[in-house]
Amino acid sequence: MTFSIVGRCAETGQLGVAISSSSIAVGARCPWLRAGVGAVASQNITLPALGPLILDELAGGLTAQEAVDRALARNGYSQYRQVAVVDTHGHTAIFSGSHALGIHNALAGEQCVAAGNLLASAGVIEAMVAAFEHSGGCLASRLMSALQAGQQAGGEAGAVHSAALSVVDDLTWPIVDLRVDWAEENPIGELEKLWLAYQPQLQDYLTRALDPTQAPSYGVPGDE
Template sequence: MTFSIVGRCAETGQLGIAISSSSIAVGARCPWLRAGVGAVASQNITLPALGPQILDELAGGLAAQTAMDRALARNGYSQYRQVAVVDAQGHTAVFSGSQALGSHHALAGEQCVAAGNLLADVGVITAMVGAFERSEGCLAARLLSALQAGQGAGGEAGAVHSAALSVVDDLTWPIVDLRVDWAEQNPIGQLQELWLAYEPQLQDYLTRALNPTLAPRYGVPGDE
């Protein structure tokens, strides 16, 4: 149903998630991020509340494993959940319940953790962690590289229909928040195209928000 990579950039401290699913609009339910705090992917039989709750616990000073364990215990039905966590220091935690769907696997790497269920092969997750650790460049590109590696290793057992990419830095809003909510074919490829279109404009949107007097022209009627 879902496979994801949660990661941190050791150079910038950025946190991010790339995720894909056979379900519609995976980006609306599963990735949760908070600048300076952490990133959480809540998936399988998804309980969206787990994301904000774990982030609250991290913000309160708990370790990633303890924060995740507390949220899972508080809500019950943990046997149906799959959760991956990276905190602001790059520490990880991961959980796959006994009722995780189909072939499932989760694996922590260097400042990253990948998890998936209903996989074509458990090697999908290993491929994602390896791709993230080997990749270079900005965090968003590294996360997408890992997601593509998972797809290349077999991805889900069935068709994938949605994908999302989100990254936080030191602002209160995500600096990258891109989604393909439904595609009959290749949502990961469409997400890559969105990123390639957005990447050259990313800094412009930050400048517009923080200091409109320095913003480049907007390219709309009336902008002179």
């Protein structure tokens, strides 16, 4: 019911997740990121707690695979979970339990991991990794390219209805955190529209937060 790409930019150190699902509000449960630590997609029969637990273990010094193994062991029912992780150094870990739904696959690439379940084919995940590795631009754009490649390769076996894109840099909050919680059709296309609208404003919002004296005006009442 979900396919995702977790990636790191080797140039900037940014970490991010792009994800889509047939379920509502996938962005509320599945992507977890922490600047300077790692990024996690926790999916299939989702346990949201796995994301923060894995990030805590990474912050404590465990490798990506050790962090996944320890978090799964602590919570049980690992056979129902699917997890993809990239740490702040670009090291990866993947796990797909024996009860992962339908056609499922998970694959690590260069500075990325893609994973999915209830897929149209296992090749969806391979297409996502290839797109991430060969696309240009900033991390968010590369993640979106990978998500779109997964959709074009067949995506889920059924329709998807939600999508999300999140990126962290060196701040305590995400510099990109965009969600389509429900769309009858093409939530990935709607997410792409959000990203294209937000991208030229991204730096302005960082400036507003970090140095209000240099904040650009948006021309609304009271905004001078």
